[in-house]
Amino acid sequence: MARNLTRQLALWSARVFAAHPDRTEPIYFALSGEHPVYQENAFLSSRRIFSNANVYSIHITTENRFLRERIHSMLQTHLLSVLPGNCALIQLVSFLPNQNRSVIPGFIVQDFQRKEETEIILKDMAKINECLLCSYKKSEGADLWQQSIWCATEGAEVKGSAHYIIPAAKPAAHVSVLNIDSVVFHCFEDAYAALQECKESIPEAKEILHLADQSPRHMQRSNFPVIVIEGLDATGKTTLTKSLQETLKGTLLRSPPPQLSHWRDQFDSQPAVIRRAFYALGNYITAAVIARESEKAPVIVDRYWPSTTAYAIATEVVGEKENLPSLYSKVYQWPTDLLKPDLVVVLMVSPEERIRRLQERGQVKTQEEKELEENNLFRERVDEVYKRIEGSICKIIDANCPKEEVLQQVLHLISQYCRL
Ligand SMILES: Nc1ncnc2c1ncn2[C@@H]1O[C@H](COP(=O)(O)OP(=O)(O)OP(=O)(O)O)[C@@H](O)[C@H]1O
Numbered sequence: 534m535a536r537n538l539t540r541q542l543a544l545w546s547a548r549v550f551a552a553h554p555d556r557t558e559p560i561y562f563a564l565s566g567e568h569p570v571y572q573e574n575a576f577l578s579s580r581r582i583f584s585n586a587n588v589y590s591i592h593i594t595t596e597n598r599f600l601r602e603r604i605h606s607m608l609q610t611h612l613l614s615v616l617p618g619n620c621a622l623i624q625l626v627s628f629l630p631n632q633n634r635s636v637i638p639g640f641i642v643q644d645f646q647r648k649e650e651t652e653i654i655l656k657d658m659a660k661i662n663e664c665l666l667c668s669y670k671k672s673e674g675a676d677l678w679q680q681s682i683w684c685a686t687e688g689a690e691v692k693g694s695a696h697y698i699i700p701a702a703k704p705a706a707h708v709s710v711l712n713i714d715s716v717v718f719h720c721f722e723d724a725y726a727a728l729q730e731c732k733e734s735i736p737e738a739k740e741i742l743h744l745a746d747q748s749p750r751h752m753q754r755s756n757f758p759v760i761v762i763e764g765l766d767a768t769g770k771t772t773l774t775k776s777l778q779e780t781l782k783g784t785l786l787r788s789p790p791p792q793l794s795h796w797r798d799q800f801d802s803q804p805a806v807i808r809r810a811f812y813a814l815g816n817y818i819t820a821a822v823i824a825r826e827s828e829k830a831p832v833i834v835d836r837y838w839p840s841t842t843a844y845a846i847a848t849e850v851v852g853e854k855e856n857l858p859s860l861y862s863k864v865y866q867w868p869t870d871l872l873k874p875d876l877v878v879v880l881m882v883s884p885e886e887r888i889r890r891l892q893e894r895g896q897v898k899t900q901e902e903k904e905l906e907e908n909n910l911f912r913e914r915v916d917e918v919y920k921r922i923e924g925s926i927c928k929i930i931d932a933n934c935p936k937e938e939v940l941q942q943v944l945h946l947i948s949q950y951c952r953l
Pocket residue numbers: 764765766767768769770771772773890891893894932933934935936937939
C-alpha cells in the first residue's frame with residue numbers, strides 16, 4: 534500500500550491547482566520537490582491565499598463521479614457551518630494539464646484564528662468522505678510548502694512528502710473543459726453507466742434504466758424526413774413545431790419523451806453527470822420513436838441531442854465562449870449510435886427579443902432561464918455550441934422576425950435539405 538501511496542502522491546505532485554478566490558480568474562500553482570526560485574511578485578496573489586492563516590486543502594478523490602459531486606456540494610454547505618468562526622472556503626480544483634477526466638474538486642480552508650480544532654474537524658470530514666487533506670506551511674525562507682496529512686486510500690494519517698508551491702502557467706485548455714466528457718455522452722453505454730452509478734441513491738434511475746433497456750437501439754430514420762428544432766428558451770420552438778406539424782401533416786415529438794417528463798424536476802436537481810445522463814437516455818428512447826414514426830410521416834422533434842450537448846457544455850465551462858472546447862473537438866461530434874436527423878434548425882433571437890417573449894408569455898422563469906437572463910455569457914456559450922455541432926446538419930435561423938416569416942424560412946430549408 535505504501536508503494537501505492539508513493540505513486541499516488543507522486544501523481545499528486547504532477548498536478549496543477551486552480552484556486553478561485555472569488556470566482557474571478559483562477560490563481561494557478563503547482564508543487565515542486567526542488568527548492569523553488571521565483572520572483573516574489575509573480576506569486577503575490579497566491580501568497581494572499583496562504584498568508585495570515587492556517588491553510589488546508591481538502592480534495593475529493595473518490596472515483597464515483599456521482600458521489601464526488603454530491604460530496605463536493607455537501608462539503609460546500611457543511612464545512613462553513615461546522616468550522617470555527619473566521620474560516621474562509623475557496624473553490625479549488627487540481628488537474629493534470631490538458632488531461633481529460635483528471636479534475637479533482639476540493640476546497641482551500643483558511644483558518645484566520647488558527648484554531649487546533651479546525652484540523653481535527655477537517656480530518657474527520659476527510660475520513661468520512663474519502664478525501665485527501667493537506668496543510669500549508671511557510672519555511673524559514675518564507676517559501677510555501679504543502680504537506681499531506683490525511684490520505685483517503687490509506688485511511689490513516691500520513692506524512693506524505695512535502696512539496697514546495699510554485700506559480701503555474703494558465704493551462705492551454707481551460708480546466709472546466711477537462712471534465713466535459715463526463716457530462717457529454719457519445720454512446721448509449723456511457724449514459725447508461727452514469728445512471729447506474731447513482732441507482733442505489735436514486736431509485737427512479739432504475740426505472741429509467743429499465744425503460745432504456747426496453748427501447749430498441751441503433752434505429753435509423755425511415756421513409757420520411759426528420760427535422761429537429763433547437764434553441765434557447767422562448768426562441769419560438771413550440772410555436773414553430775406546431776406550425777410545421779400542421780403544414781407537413783407530420784408527427785410532433787419531444788425529448789425527453791413523455792414517459793420521462795415527470796422525472797425532469799428531480800433529475801434537474803442532481804449533479805451534472807446524472808442530470809445530463811438522464812437527458813441523454815431520453816434522446817435514445819426518443820430515437821426509437823422517431824424511427825418508427827418516420828415510416829408513416831415527416832417527424833418534427835422539439836429538442837434532441839443538440840440541446841443536451843449545448844446546455845451540458847455551457848453549464849460545465851465557465852467564462853467567455855473562448856473557453857469552450859476547440860472548434861473541431863470530438864465533443865461536438867454526433868454519437869454514431871444515435872439516430873441522426875436530416876436537418877437541425879437552431880432558432881436564435883436577440884437577448885432583448887428573448888426577454889420580451891418570456892415576459893409576454895408571463896411564464897414563471899425556470900432557474901436556468903433566470904440564469905440565462907442574468908448571465909449573457911451562459912447564453913452566448915449555449916448558442917456557440919449549437920453553431921459548433923459537427924458537420925452542416927445544424928442550420929441557424931434568425932428568429933427575430935414574425936412567426937410566419939420564421940415558418941417560411943424553415944420550410945425553405947426543409948425543401949433544400951429534406952426529401953419530402
Ligand atoms: N417569431 C415570433 N415572433 C414573436 N413572438 C413569438 C415568435 N415565436 C414565438 N413567439 C412568442 O414567444 C413566446 C415563446 O414562444 P415559444 O413558447 O414557442 O418558445 P419556446 O422556444 O418553445 O420556449 P420554451 O423552450 O421555453 O418552451 C410565446 O409567447 C410565443 O407566442
